[in-house]
Amino acid sequence: MHCRKIREWLVKEPESLSGHQREELSNHLKTCDKCNLAFQHLANLKNEIRRAKETSVPQELIQDIWQNVRLNIEKEPILVKPKFRSLQFRRHPLAAWGIPSFAVLCILFIFLLIKPWNALSPENDLKPTSLDVAIESAQIDGKPAQISIFEIRNPDMTFIWLDKNETDNGG
Amino acid sequence: MPLIDEIGIIQECLAGNIEDFGILVKKYQALLMRTAYHFLGNWDDAKDATQTTFIKAYRSLFSFRQDRRFSSWLCRILVNDCLDRLKSAHRKYKSPMDNPIRDKDPSDPLSRLAEEDLIRQALSKLPKKRRRAFILVDLEGFSGPEAAEVLGCSESTVRVTVMKARQQLRKIYIELNES
Secondary structure: OHHHHHHHHHHOOHHHOOHHHHHHHHHHHHHOHHHHHHHHHHHHHHHHHHHHHOOOOOHHHHOOHHHHHHHHHHHOOOOOOOOOOOOOOOOOHHHHHHHHHHHHHHHHHHHHHHOOHHHHOHHHHHOOEEEEEEEEEEEEOOEEEEEEEEEEEOOOEEEEEEEEOOOOOOO | OOOOOHHHHHHHHHOOOHHHHHHHHHHHHHHHHHHHHHHHOOHHHHHHHHHHHHHHHHHOHHHOOOOOOHHHHHHHHHHHHHHHHHHHHOOOOOOOOOOOOOOOOOOOHHHHHHHHHHHHHHHHOOOHHHHHHHHHHHHOOOOHHHHHHHHOOOHHHHHHHHHHHHHHHHHHHHHHHHO
């Protein structure tokens, strides 16, 4: 358990350790071979990183880089600035999401403005709409009568209403 | 390295003068090669990645924002290319069991190779973001603002990422040595 705590301190930046922790660490390293070995490994790592930093590029490898690059870019030498640049969602997230959202809102607003509210009501779909009313006068059995023809849509139906005058006008 | 007018050269390249691009290639080829080597682990792949980076950079030179550093822009292309290569090839470094560590003698070249290999293994086990930050800052010596420009994040994010990368690398390195 103690070694585990020491390992945690070992991997931390030395500056982040308190004086007490440093003291405890150095005392532990004197007595624990395993942790001392880990400390040695870290010293090796530090040296290796320093060496890696000083890595120099073999000169024979970089001699022909420009020649190779040139051969490739000569095949496609034209640098054309594109007329339309795609929206860069990462660079301008506000514009990239805001503009399409605003456009959608505008379309929705125009749609709602054009389509009247009552036309959107679901009840309206079930309400029959009367189209034409034709009223004809006729004589049935020598008596005056009135025929009314109603045409209804939704559902499509035609009603014929016969209004017979039963009163005897002749006396 | 003498100071050169990079913006002027880029303008010339945009006007169609290919030869001017050679000045930029010669200026940055060593930096890119070394960075690619740290990512890929061998010089042949590093050279290939460097050449691809210059070709990609030339073809998209119009998109370079001239208020930015050209070196950072190039490095960004290179880092992405290296990570793509690693991803597509599923490169795995040899396990330490295949390559037993000998007693560490700095003068022994085989011991040195084993040590280098172990560091590469440890590096390859780091998460992508931490590896990028660690290589740029600790191995390539990029400053905080430069690394932030390459990685596309803030300077403080770079600082924290590098610190976490160092800690994780130490932990992995000890584990690899003990395994």
